[in-house]
Amino acid sequence: MSNKMFRTKRIVALALAGMMCFQMTGCGKSDSKKKKEKIDQYSVVSQGEINHTLSAIRVEDGELYGSYYDLDTSADGPGAEGSNTGLIRYNLETKETKEVKADEDVYMNTVLKDNDGNYIAKGSVSIDTDSEYNDNGEKSDTYSYYDVTYKYDKDFNLIDKVKGDMVTVNINDDGGEDSSVAQEYTDDGELVELCVSAEKSEYYLKITDKEGNEKGKIESDGDQSFEALLKLPDGEMLVSTWGEDKDAFYKIDLENLKVGEKVFDMPGYDANQYSEGKDNTLICAAEGYVYRINYKDNKSTKIIKLLDSDINPDSVQAVYELSDGTIGCIVSEDSDTTGIYTFEKQDSNKSGKTEIKLGVLYLDSDLQERVIKFNKTNDKYRIVTVEYYDDKEEDYSNVISRFNSDIASGNCPDIIDFSSMEGYLERYDEKGLLEDLTPYFNKxxxxxxxxxxxxxxxxxxINGKLYVLPQCFTLSGWFGATDTVGKDIHWTLDDFINLTKSLPDGVEMIKDLTSDSLLSMCTTQLDRYINWETGDCRFNSDEFVKLLEFSGNYKSSDEFYKNYDDSEYVDESTLIRQNKLILQNAFLTGVDDYMVAKAIFGKDISFKGAPVDDGNGVIVSGSGSLLAISSKSKNKDVAWEFIKQFYIPEDSEEGKFSSYAFGFPIIQSELDKKLEDAKTPDTYTDENGNEQVSENVWTIGDVEVKVGVASDDDIKAIKDIINSIDGRNSYDIKIGEMITEEAEAFFKGQKTAKEVADIIQSRISMYVKENK
Known part of the structure; x- marks a missing residue:
């Protein structure tokens, strides 16, 4: 019996790892011991490749089938002129391939088999979508498309083709027609479709009987959103949901048109392409592993760790199991190649290589690729990863406890990723647990x-030693009009308070400022208040007392958002144009961010750091991996060989900067080049062969803003901001919670600011002493 699944796209927050750090550090003590599942070691054997990029694929009965597209880089996308699209099937046992080319302008969205073994392919054709702007540089407000459905027999002979009506959509409004994004046939010949509403952008189920008549619809309950369809080997039809509860598959009651009881929990948030396994099980890839799912008992078991087999989990399109028990995977290799692999069980560390442990909270795709590259090219050493975060862990303090325990013990990883743990660097420095990278860089x-x-x-x-360094960096602060906030980057807390008090009614200094957010933004650089080496703290200083007193003029976040009306939201840019807002939050990742801010204000702007009595308050944060070497590692030089690849310049043949590392490059020559290039406008060749300057138009809020090319003065201003960096983001959520908790007594008039500051000083001093 066939087993098929199509998963709709879901947006996953990119800041997950950073959020984990903030949440976990705020938890209390708990048992850090956790029994690890024993997973056998597997290598992979190539079974060939398909010279296409595959999409909408399914695996059933030993056959891979779906659509393909080979994108011509000179064209505008799948289905554009110059792109090659069609249907393909590949026998995973005999390796026999058969394909049929589709109409040139069609992009296939879904493919499935009906109960007679015919292939049903649904596609769409976009009209006049060559560019968002026409030849005159005017923005197009509409686009048109029509759907088309193909029916092919078992030998890919075309049986039928049905073209839908033309639909025109205004990009500024919700519109168009509902879309069918997944389909399954029941054993009785009924069609179950997962559809998305064009009006509400919500998913629902539509059931059509075998005569083609609509039988009815099933709406989600609001708390849980429909996400995917799955047909079990016994013919049971399921729908998955995600939302506040755990992602899971539920029975579809086709008679009563409702969702029935839960069948099994999904093994991970990114689980997709379920295939039939042996003994009434399913297999799928999720969170870096191949899982076997006993859906009758709702039990999922990890059977293969993909990265240990030199397979990047983010490149896996599907996993499968053949009739002889062989497990394999389908991997997107590059822009026009798909690899077919099978897994071969082996003895532990059969390669004989020395293992180098890499400890991370969360393993991103770029880091995975670099681990695979290192392992494939190094004949003596092999990187093995240790992930401390598990989304099934309900108490995040357990994650941090395991992380801290391993680093402080003989079980410490050789390489440690601090990209979500920057706030812990000072305490590890004090304990001498990390290796100074200065001599490694300088060689x-x-x-x-x-x-x-x-x-x-x-x-x-930290104390003259360099334990980590980002590949790229970003800057945090505020933008303001120079004629209002002054030209200097630095300002004191008194400057900030005096300007705020001078503002007329109806004008905000910072949008939606609250008492706790004001305290938080001024204590982001904890090294200004804490000396981890000596344990000294200065939360009872005159500066902090003054900050606390001024924060009392604002509502708490809980109070502010209690009756907050989203419908009344006005974005920063609109308030700035209306002269109702002084500062715009600045997250400076490149020249464009500066130029966009300048266009919004419509005048000269200044970058302002956090208001502090000494220094500039300009906060730098790293992007991408932030790797350190354990001082206890027996293979420090090998660890460095792995780490140094992250800093290789972009124009080097050896590599490139991490795709996860956005912002300004850490190498000065690369930064200089990037800043210099920003002074040259982008150009295009018009229909007469003449070179024209492209307009840089941004949509900010509900207004289009033309952004100019950076001038020498603009580049100098950005260089001045970078040269003014004097601290990094070292926030600790636990310390933030202590400040917020104790400040409440002052805000309620129960204690003076000085009394509260003394209590905060005492609590945080104790916390620092316990964690030194």
Missing amino acids: EEDIKLDKLVQSVVNAYK
């Missing part, structure tokens, strides 16, 4: 420390 000609951006290098030094 590399291309990335010696004097060739890197010095302000960032200095910001990441």
Whole structure:
């Protein structure tokens, strides 16, 4: 019996790892012991490749089938002129391939088999979508499309083709027709479709009987959203949901048109492409593993760790199991190739290589690729990953406890990723647990420390030692009109308070400012208040007391958002244009961010750091992996060989910067080039062969803003901001919670600001002492 599944796309927050750090550090003590599942070691054997990029694929009865597209980079996308699209099937046992080319302008969305073994392919054709702008540079407000359904027999002979009506959609309004994004045939010949409403952008189920008449619809209950369809080997039809509760598959009651009882929980948020396994089980890939699912008992078991088999989990399109028990996977190799692999069980560390442990909270795709590359090219050493975060862990303090325990013990990973744990660097420095990377950088000609951006290098030094360094960096602060906030980057807390008090009614300093957010933004750089080496704290200083007193003029976040009306929301740019807002939050990742802010204000702007009495308050944060070497590692030079690849310049043949590392490059020459290039406008060749300057138009709020090309003065201003960096983001959610909890007594008039500051000083001093 066939087993098929199509998963709709879901947006996953990119800041997951950062959020984990903030949540976990706020938890109390608990048992850190957790029994690990024993997973056998597998290698992979290539079974060939398909010279296409595959989409909408399914695996059933030993056959892979779906649609393909080979994108011509000169064209505008799948279905555009120059792109090759069609249907394909591949026998996973005999390796026999058969394909049929589709109409040139069609992009296939879904493919499935009906109960007679015919292939049903649904596609769409977009009209006049060559560019969002026409030849005159005017933005198009509409696009048109029509759907088309093909029916092919078992030999890919075309049986029928049905073209839908043309639909025109205004991009500024909700519109168009409902779309069918997944389909399954029941054993009785009824068609179950997962559809998305064009009006509400919500998913629902539509059931059509075998005569083609609509039988009815099933709406989700609001708390849980429909996500995917799955037909079990016994013919039972299921729908998955996600929302506040755990992702799971439920029975579809086709007679009463409702969702029935839960059948099994999904093994991970990214689980997709379920295939039939042996002994009434399913197999799928999720969260870096191949899982076997006993759906009758609702039990999922990890059987293969993909990365240990040198397979990037993010490239896996599907896994499958053949009749002889062989497990394999289908992997997107590059822009026009799909690899077919099978797994071969082996003895533990059969390769004989020395293992180098890499400890991470969360393993991103780029880091996975670099681990695979290292393992494939190094004949003596092998990187093995240890992931501390598990989304099934209800108490995040257990994750941090395991992380801290391993680093402090003989079980410490050789390499540690601090990209979500920057706030812990000072305490590890005090304990001598990390290796100073200064001599390692300085032995590399291309990335010696004097060739890197010095302000960032200095910001990441702790007591003169450098334990981690980002590949790229971003800056946090505020933008304001120079004629209002002044030209200097630095300002004191008194400057900030005095300007705020001088504002007329109806004008905000910072949008939606609350008492706790004001305290938080001024204590993001904890090294200004805490000396982890000595344990000294200064939360009872005059500066902090003054900050606490001024924060009392604002509502707490809970009070502010209690009766908050989203319908009354006005974005920052609109308030700035209306002269109702002084500062715009600045997350500076490149020249464009500065130029967009300048266009919004419509005048000269200044970048302002956090208001502090000493220094500039300009906060730098790293992007991408942030790797350190354990001082206890027996293979420090090998660990460095892995780490140094993250800093190789973009124009080097050896590699590139991490795709997860956005922002300004850490290498000074790369930064200089990027800033210089920003002074040259983009151009295009018009229909007469003449070179024209492209307009840089951004949609900010509900207004289009034309952004100019950076001038020498603009680039100088950005360089001045970078050179003014004097601290990095070192926030600790536990300390933030202590400040917020105790400040409440002052806000309610129960204690003076000085009394509260003394209590905060005492509590945090105790916390620092316990965690030194």
